[in-house]
Every structure is written in C-alpha cells, then in structure tokens.
Amino acid sequence: MTDITLKIREIAARLLENGQVQMFLGWEKGPEEHQTRPFIARRVEDVEKLVFNEYSIHNLANTLLKYRDGNEKIGIVAKGCDSRGIIRLLQDGQFQRERLYIVGVPCPGMKDPLQAVKNKSGFFPVAADSGLAAKCVNCIEPNPVIYDELIGEKETPRVQEGRFQQVQDIENMSVDERYRFFEDIFSRCIRCYACRQACVACNCRTCIFDEMKPQWVGRETSISDNFMYHLVRASHMAGRCVECGECERVCPVNIPLMLINQKLIKDVNTFFGPYEAGMAYTEGAKPPLSSYQENDPDNFL
Template sequence: MLAYIEKIKEISRRLLQEGNVDMVIGFRRGTVPMMNEPCFVKTPEDVDNLVWDSNCGINLANYLTNRQEKIGIVAKGCDSRNIVTHIIENKIKRDQLVIIGVPCKGMIDRHKIQAMFETEIEHVTELDDKITIKGVGFEKTLEKKDVLQDNCALCIHRNPVIHDELVGDLVDEQKNIDRYKDIRNIETLSPEEKWRYFDNLLSACIRCYACRNACPLCYCPTCFVDESRPQWVGKSIDPIDIRTFHFLRAYHCAGRCTDCGSCERACPMGIKVRLFTKKLEKDCLELFDWEAGMTLEKRPPLDTYRPDDPDDFIK
C-alpha cells in the first residue's frame, strides 16, 4: 500500500495544477503514531504533505458534507461507499468530485496495538505486511494481518465502488467472510442477558461523541443529543442516557452504514460501537437485500416502499 503515495501525489498535483479541483482531501502525518489526520491540500506545492499507509482509517467522506467547491478526494472502498451515500442523500454532487480511488488492504487497529504495550508507543513503521512498533526500551515487529481493525478484517469491499482515478491495481476481495458471527451471538441472548451485555459494553462511555463526529453519516445540523427544545435524551452519563444515545445513533445509520469503522477507531475508550450499527447492517441485508453505498442507481430501503416489505413485527 505504501507505493500508492507517489501516485496519489502525482494525481493530486495534476488535478490542482490543471485547476480541475479547488482542493484535494487526503491524509497527512498525524502528531502521534498511528493517527494520520485528514488534510485539505489547496496548492500544488502542498501536495508533498500527503501520506498513505495503514493508519488512514478515518473516513474522508465526512468532510464532503454540503461543500460547494470542486474537490478531489482520496477514497478507500469504504470511503467510496460513503461518498455514494452522500451523493444519494444530496450532501454533495457527483460532478463536484474527482474521486481518487485507493484499493485498500485494511488499516491497523491503534487500540489493539497500544493494548499490547505497557508504555507509550513512539514510532510505528511499516514495510509490506510487517508493522514495527518502537518505544522506550522495546521494539517489536508484528504481522499486519494480526492487528487489522476488526471491520477491515471482515471487509468484503476493499476496492472503491466509484472512482475517476485509480492509484493502483484492484486488490482481491476477501471471500467466505462470516461478517456477523458476533451479532448472531448477541441475538441468542435472553432480554436480561442482553441488558447486562450492553451495560458492560457501554460502561466506559464518557459521552464525548467522538463516534458521532467521526461518522460521515452524522451530518445533521443539530444532532438529537444536542437539541434542547425538545430535549430528546438526557445529557448525563447515566447508563440509561448513554444507552439511549448509542441505540438511537445506530438507528439513524440504518441502511446507510458501510462499516467503515471510523466510530470505533475514534472512540477514546475502545468501545466496540460497531456492534450496534452492524446489527442494523445485518438486518438490512437479510430483510431488504441491501448493502449501503454500492450503487447510485438504487434508493436505500428506508426511503422506498414495496408492498412486499417485511412486516412480521406488526400484529
């Protein structure tokens, strides 16, 4: 994946020089390891700030909402699906965009890696499929496949679904992936067990809203949690308020979530917030044969009506 960067720079420089775009949205090196940050490149000279490695897990579609400029955007498989969702939901126009597609082999999980070491990680470098972690008094090389983000390990759409430019050959999609094992396990729990399970899952939540802010779907001008008239949900860290926030947020993402993993990546407490959105993703697939962001041609299940929509829950 490291080889992509020269191509990304070359394409970005060309687009900016020719004036085809006002800016390119990509990644630059973050101030701490494993945290590359989004950046807006507006001049050909700044193109050299761009980077690409296995720490580009943030979903860049998040930065497109309601923009008026012409934009070049670097897009992995998941970003491209969220760009499609943005176009379908009228948050950006297709002809404003030059999509620089990046076939992706997965991003590494900073929570997982940090948990392996007791002291602070100072340098992370990668070469092919090896990740080398360095800190004071230790150095360790890991296999990339062992430290992938959970959603990347289960990813079945690594290649961008729409793109105008492509920075490398398409990669093989992962086959025979069981995406929903954890969800099925939760589904078999009794109501009391579920209650305890989610209590434990969310016990660390500090209501920082990092998951919401990282999510490209959460673009409402005023989020339901910030609304005060009416106040839909309490603003405390009472377990009930926390639970209400997470469940409602997940429902707002039903039929739209692409499992890009930005929410889980952003969570400072390492909560597996994808368990909520993935349940809805599973339902959409099973009930409506729907995967979000795969095509511009079809409307999502929640804004279409079919007489044969499943309605077994209505008695």
C-alpha cells in the same frame, strides 16, 4: 505504497494546475510514524505533503461535510470504505457528484494509529500486532466502488466466514441476558460523541442529541440516557452504515459499536435485501428505510 503516493501527487498536481479542482483531499505524514492524518492541498506546491501509507486509515468522506455548502471542486482519495462513505453523502443529498473528482485506491488494509499510541504510551498492555486494524479484518469491499481514476491493482475482500456470528450469539441469548449484556457495555459510555463525529452517516445539520427544546437525552451519563443515545443513533444507521468502523475505532471506552451496526445490517439485508449500504450509486436512488409512502403499513403504531 510509495508508488501509490507518487501517483496521487502526480494526479493532485495535474488537477490543481489545470483548475479541475480547487482543493485535493488526502493524507499527510505527521511527526510520528503512526500520525498520518487528513490533509488538504490547495496549491500545486502542497502536493508534496500527500502520502498514502499503512496508517492512512481515516475515512476522508467525513471531511467533505465541512464543505457541503460551498461550490469548490474537490479532489479526494478514496479507499473502499471512503468510497462507500462518499455514496452515503450523495444518497443523503449532502454533496453533489459533479463537485468531486474521486481518485480510487484499492486498500491492502490499514494499521490503527490509536492502537499504536496505546502501545507506545506505557499506560496499556502492549497488544499483539495482528498486522491490521480491527475494522479492516472483515472488510467486505477494500476496492473503491465509485471513482473517476483508479490507482493500483484491486484487492481481494477480507471478509471471514461467520461475518454475523457474534450477532447470532447475542440473538440466541434470553431477553434478560441481552439486557445485561448491553447494560454492561453502555454503562461505560461517557457520551463524548466521538462516534457521531467520526461517522459519515451522522450528517444531520442539527443532531437530535444537541436539541434542547425538547431535550431528548439528559446531560448526565445515566444508563437510561446512554441507552437512549445508542438505540436512537443505531436506528438512524439502519440501511445506511457503510461499515467503515470509524465509530468503534475512535471510542475511548471500547464499546463494540459495530456489533450493533452489524445487527442492523443483517436485518436490513434479510427484510429488504439483498442490500449492502454504499456499494453502488444510482442518482435518485434511496437506501431502505429512507423513502416512505402514505400507504405504508402502520399496524405497529
């Protein structure tokens, strides 16, 4: 990945020097091998800190939300999931395409820095190294789907057969079995909202769960409030989840959040598809369940 790092630095220096962008968003190396983290270069001198390595896992599209109200031109490195996240922001009207210069990088799959921390901590059993972060194992699109400049050779999607097998297994459960399954996993939730903070599709300026009048969920972590949080959040993801897997990766209690998202991905594709969120950008186009008409059927009300 050294060649890609050098090319990213070259492009970033050129864009900053020519004034095409006022900032360039990528990753920098931390003090430990696994501590690669998002980084913003604002001067040509800063570009030497930019890296692209096996721990460049964070979805950088989420960082763009901090700058949605500005007018700066921003350069950004985008893997497959990052680029799908960028499309999510464009479709949601959170960002303008003309403010972005997207440098696409095909992704060979990343390692999970959080798993590396656990392995080194001594507090957890050392997990076998599969070579890839869990979220990268079934990646359907490792290549950027929107970009102004592309670096490197395109990768082959790693999606396995039986992509929705676990979803189907749960669908085959009885109602009581499904309830007990979700009651067990949601009872672990401490409502830290890390999943919300890491999600590029959770881009509301005021989250429903931060509202106090009315207060939609209580502050305690009761099972009913946990159900409310996860089911409402999941419904907001329908047709909008770009499968970057960051929500599940950052969950401190290992709730299989992508299992819920995959159920919605499967159903949206069945009822409104074929459709995969964030795979193509057409100005003005909206994903399923994001456009409404007065004469829409409402027999379910």
